[in-house]
Amino acid sequence: MLVPEMGTDSTAPLLYWLIRTTRPRTVLEVGMGYTTPFLAKALQDNVEAVEAERSLLGDPSAPEVQPLAYSGYYDEPYEPRLVCIDRMTDPTSSAPRVLDVLDELGLTKVCGVIEGDMQDCGAQVREQLGLIDFAWIDTWDTLAFLREYWQMVNPAGGVLAVHYLMTYPQGRAILAYINSLRAVEGGRLEITNLREPHRVAQNSTTLIRRIRDYVDPEDLRPNGTLNDPPGVLGAPTGELG
Numbered sequence: 240m241l242v243p244e245m246g247t248d249s250t251a252p253l254l255y256w257l258i259r260t261t262r263p264r265t266v267l268e269v270g271m272g273y274t275t276p277f278l279a280k281a282l283q284d285n286v287e288a289v290e291a292e293r294s295l296l297g298d299p300s301a302p303e304v305q306p307l308a309y310s311g312y313y314d315e316p317y318e319p320r321l322v323c324i325d326r327m328t329d330p331t332s333s334a335p336r337v338l339d340v341l342d343e344l345g346l347t348k349v350c351g352v353i354e355g356d357m358q359d360c361g362a363q364v365r366e367q368l369g370l371i372d373f374a375w376i377d378t379w380d381t382l383a384f385l386r387e388y389w390q391m392v393n394p395a396g397g398v399l400a401v402h403y404l405m406t407y408p409q410g411r412a413i414l415a416y417i418n419s420l421r422a423v424e425g426g427r428l429e430i431t432n433l434r435e436p437h438r439v440a441q442n443s444t445t446l447i448r449r450i451r452d453y454v455d456p457e458d459l460r461p462n463g464t465l466n467d468p469p470g471v472l473g474a475p476t477g478e479l480g
């Protein structure tokens with residue numbers, strides 16, 4: 240499954256943990272292969288984690304969950320969905336073999352595959368996912384992706400992870416374009432480049448988070464909580480509620 244030239248041996252677990260951490264409901268992958276089972280497994284593990292936490296809410300014998308859990312989070316069902324797109328025509332890619340691996344690992348329940356060019360699949364993706372909470376793009380066509388899908392990335396915290404944009408001129412041009420999107424987003428765009436310094440190629444992942452419409456649930460509680468460090472919100476410890 241791992242094709243070393245694809246350079247995703249450490250990126251795949253990184254994506255796993257990003258999805259475990261941010262718990263997206265809708266995930267899109269363009270460019271299948273080694274990374275695909277990591278994305279699907281993360282969603283499946285999230286489902287199990289949410290169910291376990293929900294069952295502990297309100298249980299006084301589960302103190303490790305009580306002070307940390309924001310109970311409103313569990314009001315909505317968590318039924319995540321992954322859609323993967325690949326042309327399946329690249330002879331160097333492990334994409335065609337992934338379908339069997341997903342099946343063997345029991346991961347097909349959370350995951351749908353579209354065989355085709357991403358530029359022709361926008362309507363299908365919109366129908367299957369609606370807004371995209373997390374997208375992973377591993378092709379040379381990032382600009383085409385942005386043209387077709389940018390408005391589908393959730394403006395309330397949606398994350399776009401793009402493989403290998405640093406260290407070569409075409410990639411840097413795409414990075415400059417992504418930076419220019421800040422103006423369109425009213426300045427509310429977060430961009431982080433993670434460089435793998437030991438690699439000569441396939442050596443970075445860029446994370447872009449759309450926050451134009453993002454409101455953190457904590458910001459709706461102006462007095463903060465007892466978990467906040469003292470003084471951060473101007474209220475002395477002990478008077479928070």
Ligand SMILES: C[S@@+](CC[C@H](N)C(=O)[O-])C[C@H]1O[C@@H](n2cnc3c(N)ncnc32)[C@H](O)[C@@H]1O
Pocket residue numbers: 242245247269270271272273274275324325326327328329332333334355356357358377378379380
């Ligand atoms: C770099 S490989 C993906 C590697 C994979 N993420 C991994 O970890 O092994 C790129 C894949 O993108 C697919 N691809 C490239 N351009 C595409 C496009 N415009 N639409 C759909 N698939 C595309 C290719 O078929 C190929 O399988």
